[in-house]
Amino acid sequence: MRRYGFSTGALAHGDFRRALALLKHVHVDAVELSALRPAELLPLVRFVKKADLSGFLFISVHAPAGFSASDEAEVIRHLQGFSERGWPIVVHPDAIHRFTLWAALADNLLVENMDKRKPVGRTARELTQIFCDLPEAGMCFDIAHARQFDTSMTEAYKILRDHGDRIRQVHISEVNTSSKHDRMSPTAVRAYQDVSGLIPPDAPIILETPAEGDQIEEQLDLAAAAFNASRVRRRKMGRVS
């Protein structure tokens, strides 16, 4: 049974507590704790010391998407704390200054494929170069990035063909023309169905769709539909304040 969950950043920017509270009311067993903005990393370190994450069977952490070369070692030191808990670390390849430092995270590092604005990590070929520098790393396959880069899903197919065995997590959403994550549309779901059968069945699906209220369940249903699956909805327990 495939696992589904949300990125905390999609539900509540920087407010981990609120994001997790929202997830208590839906049937998910995976979560990505997002420190996409560098300023969110230290608060996340502090938050996880007290947070009750026992309801999740899969937890990952999204590393900051931009930091200076001088801060890189410090960022990795904090991420290693998460990695020691067994949580995979998702990183944008264009954020990396020195690959040798990130190699310390070994197979607990997941390199994410990028959207079309980025200079690296967008195609199967560009990812091959990155995995030459990080041979042990796994991959977080962002299916929306792949679709934005090539709406025919041919590049998505090539990424899955060449790097499918590295995939340990999937990001799903719709990426709009401004390269922002958006809620999924039926056409996006249909496009994802073209290649979702090639994604390892044990890779959890993390939604990056900005959603609130009933949209959370709707987006989870669409994510399941993208994988030609259906999911059990949890009975509503009341509104989240």
Added chain:
Amino acid sequence: MREETPVLRLSSKLGTDWPAIRAAAEATVARREALNQVLTKHTSEDTSIAVVGSFGRAEVTAGSDFDWVLLVDGIANPEHLDACSAIADHLKSEGIKGPGAEAIFGELVFSHDLIHYIGGDEDTNANLTRRMLLLLESAPLGREDAYARTTNNILSRYILEDFGWMHARNPMNVPRFLQNDIARYWRTMAVDFAYKRRRRAGRGWALRTSKLRLPRKLTYAAGLLMCYSCALDPEISTIVPSEAGRGAAAKIVAHLATYVRKTPLEIFAELFLTEDSLTPTARKLFATYDEFLALLNDDAKRERLETLPHDEVAEDPVYQAVRDLGHQFQEALDEVFLDPTTPKLYQLTKTYGVF
């Protein structure tokens, strides 16, 4: 280090040299690299410069036109026209010979037209020409994102809307919708040849007929091989679309997309590298084409073909030479596609090539 092209590998295998083909390929690489340096800044994640014609086929000779479009695949932006004008201005300032009289190139071209208008009234002669040349003899300059997205989406349409292919009712997995459109384009070129002869009162007729007999026919034949490769490639030929569904389509589109990046001569060289029985044909086809490019690269002969009056054709040695090359080239193509002793290609041509 630059990867050795299939044409060079074939010439090594056969222990021969085709100097005009080699020189044209080298000239193309040099010209493309120089233009890339200055024109990349006019492209973006939403736009690519696509070069077609001799620049796309890697057959640049002294008199080659530079046929290009600024291909847009992204949100509407009035500045796209500025980029297009800047490219045209640069080419003019460098004295680079621009696109031909039909004004099919040298303009903004939008992916939506190429992808959505396949067949029907909206699929104009210009749209068909641009789409086919993009698939059969093009190369990107500058950022390639829009080029790759557009060509992949065009190929996806040909596969996903090929009912016979998607439902495994196509005995040899050849994408018939695509192959039919390539055949339509070839016939359109042949008909347009007569149209242009009338329209231009015979001006440039001899050069156009030379091009029709050799490079345009080469492009069409390479398009056939592109389609036939789906039956000849061991991995692709075993796809069962009815079992693998849309994932199978993605696989075959990725396969066809590799052909979009090859020149027509490279496609033939790859065939000849694997089909030893066609070695004499390989020698004939490439030697003939080499002679043709050498002739085109000769300013006086090219000029003669451009200006030759129709009533002097029968006695003109340049025209007669190119006509003979056309016949030799046709013989080589007949040996590839229509010889029963080359059973696979013969059978494919019999099954798909005519009706």
